[in-house]
Amino acid sequence: MDKIFRNTPKFTATDWLIDAVIAAGAFGFCCLQLTVAVNLLIPDEFMRRLMGIQAMVPSGLSLLAIALTTLPLVLRRKCPWAVFVWCLVSWGLLQAELNGIALSVAGPLIALFTLASARSRAEAAIACAVMCLVLLFAPAPPEQSRILTQLTVFQNMALALAAAFAGYALHEHQERTRAIEERAIAAERSREAEARRRVEAERVSIAREVHDITAHSLSAVSIQAAAAERLVDRDPAAAKEAIAEVRRTAKGALEEIRAMIGVLRAEEGPAETTPTQGTDRMGDLVSYLEGADIEVTLDETAYDRACVPAFIDVALFGIAREAATNIVRHAGARRATLALSTKREGFAELIVDDDGRGLAAPAAAAGHHGLLGMRERARLLQGTFSAFPSPLGGVRIAVSVPLSQKEETHE
Structure with a gap:
């Protein structure tokens, strides 16, 4: 009243x-x-x-x-x-x-x-x-x-x-x-929330890129250093070559990190950076796996790179690189297969198999940054990511990304 x-x-x-x-x-x-x-x-x-x-x-x-x-x-x-x-x-x-x-x-x-x-x-x-x-x-x-x-x-x-x-x-x-x-x-609150969301997304993206670069490169350095240690007494020439490979890998990783820092620091003008790596560099992953004494099979016959947008191609390579790093660091595998395909209409697909320890391996543990990074890359492209037992006995990583991207909305 x-x-x-x-x-x-x-x-x-x-x-x-x-x-x-x-x-x-x-x-x-x-x-x-x-x-x-x-x-x-x-x-x-x-x-x-x-x-x-x-x-x-x-x-x-x-x-x-x-x-x-x-x-x-x-x-x-x-x-x-x-x-x-x-x-x-x-x-x-x-x-x-x-x-x-x-x-x-x-x-x-x-x-x-x-x-x-x-x-x-x-x-x-x-x-x-x-x-x-x-x-x-x-x-x-x-x-x-x-x-x-x-x-x-x-x-x-x-x-x-x-x-x-x-x-x-x-x-x-x-x-x-x-x-x-x-x-x-x-x-105004919505703009502030969107700005915070974008900052968080960028932070996650940077963390993922840094993880991919360092994990891949450091695992390669570790493999080559171990090989050099084994060969230093009985085959000095081979040990010297392994050490040179360590140096090249470390230098390449350092250049990639410097390029990323240049992009982050640059306000005006182009940053010093190298061309973005796509699936045309899958051969580098094969060499990386073979350097870890893993037998590798690469199948790109059903992959039409010309019909795949560049940003999807780059993301698929990033996922494949992280999967290869996990195989070397965690799986204990002796055999691996990498397959790219666009046979399914409107989709680009990546399948990575190994015969390692399977989902019980540390790489499959909840919260592992590698799996989280691969899943996040696929999600950002409105694609699907799954990890399950492989016919080879280890883990199969399967990624499917639509070639036609719709604008993502945020409530």
Whole structure:
């Protein structure tokens, strides 16, 4: 019930001052109308008497009546219903006592305008209807002509309708403004969330690239260093070649990392970088696996590189490289197969098999960065990724990526 009759906005001293000035202005206006308006509108005394109008001289009762219908407007925004009812009832009860037309309806009109601007449309309509009924049935001075009484009632009802519509228009404008501000705030929050999401996605992408580069290169370095250690006494030349291969691999990894750092640091101008590696470098993976004493079979006969977008081709190579790294580091395999295919219409597919330890190997453990990176690459391309037992006895990595990419949406 308290919410019906009261508004609860937080008022400042400026708000109270504004309402006090409005109440004082309404009081002054009504006093001026009481003493001057009739004489200005109908200056001839004979005509005033003929129409039943008396020029009023302000009295204590008339000033009290004006005060009762205007000064409560100080609380108009805090208690719109209470102020409206008080001003309207006061005006209706004192109307006949003060010769009707001389008592202004400014106080009730301002209260009605405030109520319509602060409350709902239904409440504004009810208040307007109540005021029109009071204006219609309020007693008129007995000496006032019927025509003048009807004109006065019509004028006051028109003013009441205008005040209600004006208040409702202000209410709708404020609601639209508030809705626009809320949408702007929501849009700003959405932009901030999208920016955070993009930063997070970029962070994950960088982490994945760094992992791919270092894991692949360091595993190759480890294999070659182990070979050099075994050969250093009985075959110094072969050990020297293995050490040279370690140096080349480390240098290549360092250049890739420098290129990535250059891309991240560059603000203007091209960064120093090498061409992006795609499936045309699958031979490098074969050499890498063979260097780890793994028998490798590469099948690209069903892969039409010309119909595969470059970014998908690069992603497939990245997945194949990570799969090869996992085979060397974790699988303990002696045999592996790599197969690329576009036979399935609209899709590019990669299958990697090995005969290693299978899904019990550390590479298959939950949370392993290699599997997570491969799965994330496939997901970003709206593709599928799966790891399950291979016909060779180890693990099969199967990736399928649609060649026609749809724009990804984020809720």
